[in-house]
Amino acid sequence: MAGEGSINEFSKQLSNFVNALMHLAPSRNYITQFLYIVKMNGSVDYRILEEAYADIVKDEYTREAFAKAFGVSFTDKVSLESGKYGWFLTEFIGKVLQLFEDSEFRSKVGALLRDEYPQGIPNLAEEWLDVRVKGLSSEPTYGGNAIKVLKKVMRVGRVKMEELERALGVGRGTLIECLNLLDLYKLVIKDFDGSYKPADDLRKYPGVVERI
Structure with missing residues (x-):
């Protein structure tokens, strides 16, 4: 013993x-x-x-x-x-x-x-997601709009750029920069038809974005 x-x-x-x-x-x-x-x-x-x-x-x-x-x-x-x-x-x-x-x-x-x-x-995987979302939100130029884009993508599940422009009232240039940031942090996935959907870990841990 x-x-x-x-x-x-x-x-x-x-x-x-x-x-x-x-x-x-x-x-x-x-x-x-x-x-x-x-x-x-x-x-x-x-x-x-x-x-x-x-x-x-x-x-x-x-x-x-x-x-x-x-x-x-x-x-x-x-x-x-x-x-x-x-x-x-x-x-x-x-x-x-x-x-x-x-x-x-x-x-x-x-x-x-x-x-x-x-x-x-x-849960280090969720923690890493949290760090990426906070990193996105703290980006001084496009972070605020990028979070709005991300929340919209999460709400609807799948959305095209034109729909984001209409829904958020964000110009095409700003929207492209926001989507580039979201891609850098791997928070969205661009599908074959040009639409955007949440990354898999965001689907598992949606609360990370809801807390922002």
């Missing part, structure tokens, strides 16, 4: 393991957030990342060291080089998000660590 000492050691090691995974989540880590945003998009315009992640991108020495360490290609577009550490890290992070989205995993581990996590183990 296991003694109290061995149980305490197990709890400590489990806590260390869970915390280590949580610290990799893009919702909690500036480095992995940069890499994961790039991975989600395939490539991102350099100017967008230069503004959003200035600490990584603007300084030439930092940018070059980061590129070599993680296999990031910086040109007019920023992308991850296949088979390099950044690519593999984002693949692993995707699995971490799946793990922490699993309600049974959170329930069982939360029961073992109830003193440390009295509110339960966080």
Whole structure:
């Protein structure tokens, strides 16, 4: 029968393991957030990342060291080089998000660590969605309109650009910028017929947008 000492050691090691995974989540880590945003998009315009992640991108020495360490290609577009550490890290992070989205995993581990996590183990997939929506809303030029567009898309389920123009009274140029932002954060999906619908994780966690 296991003694109290061995149980305490197990709890400590489990806590260390869970915390280590949580610290990799893009919702909690500036480095992995940069890499994961790039991975989600395939490539991102350099100017967008230069503004959003200035600490990584603007300084030439930092940018070059980061590129070599993680296999990031910086040109007019920023992308991850296949088979390099950044690519593999984002693949692993995707699995971490799946793990922490699993309600049974959170329930069982939360029961073992109830003193440390009295509110339960966080759903990192939902948390990452929340960070993206808040990032969208905080964009100084188009964020407010982009949230209006997103809420309209969620209300109707599927909508074309012309319908958004009429419903929201937003000009075509502004609407295109809003939709580009929504695509950057992977909050909407453009269908084959040109209509837009909510991303799958928004369908699972609509409350994230309702709280904005």
